[in-house]
Amino acid sequence: MDQMKHQTSLPKLEKLLGVTFTDRERLALALTHSSLQQGRDAANYERLEFLGDRVLGMAVAERLFALYPDADEGELSVRLNMLVSAETCALVADEIDLARFIRFGVDLKNLADARTRSIRADVVEALIAAVYLDHGYEVARDFILRHWEHRLHSAASARRDPKTELQEWAHRATGAAPSYELLERSGPDHEPVFTVRASVKGFAAETGKGRSKRQAETEAASRILLREGVWKSN
Structure with missing residues (x-):
């Protein structure tokens, strides 16, 4: 997307948001991936993403604290981690139809959906920062809650860490711990993608992808938990 076309698309995005x-x-910067810019100091969304992550965490934590007065710190932490995860942020990006507004470099134009999930998640956080800097915390919180409120009430937000959950389930089911195998590391150095296979003795394996081995392992573990009915898809 060239600069002029991108600028004319911003009012459409504002309407969606x-x-x-x-x-x-600043809004345009929040949509700019590092692959589009040249040079170490070229501007992209990464600084905004850093700030937006903290604003998102504060708004969600504040709301969870009010919604669940009887929940202990452990339950609140589990819910918070799920709600601010890359997976959840990417789902919000898809609901907004955000992908068509993000400015990628040529090398990212034709990437598969799974490959760009983390980028879509990052841009959501960058947008939150842009809203916060432009209008303050209350408007940013209102924006967040418009897209997160129904998720705050979901049982899925109370899920534990997938690797911990899988390990305990595997011990109950088989008496052995799950194993993880790195299948592939691909992508450029600034945006690596790891593919990992998770296996539980006696059950079909699942694969996951992520920007880190931990993220890929988490996705693969989640797939097994969902497939075997340990977790519900909601």
């Missing part, structure tokens, strides 16, 4: 920006250059 329900937020009008006084600083559209």
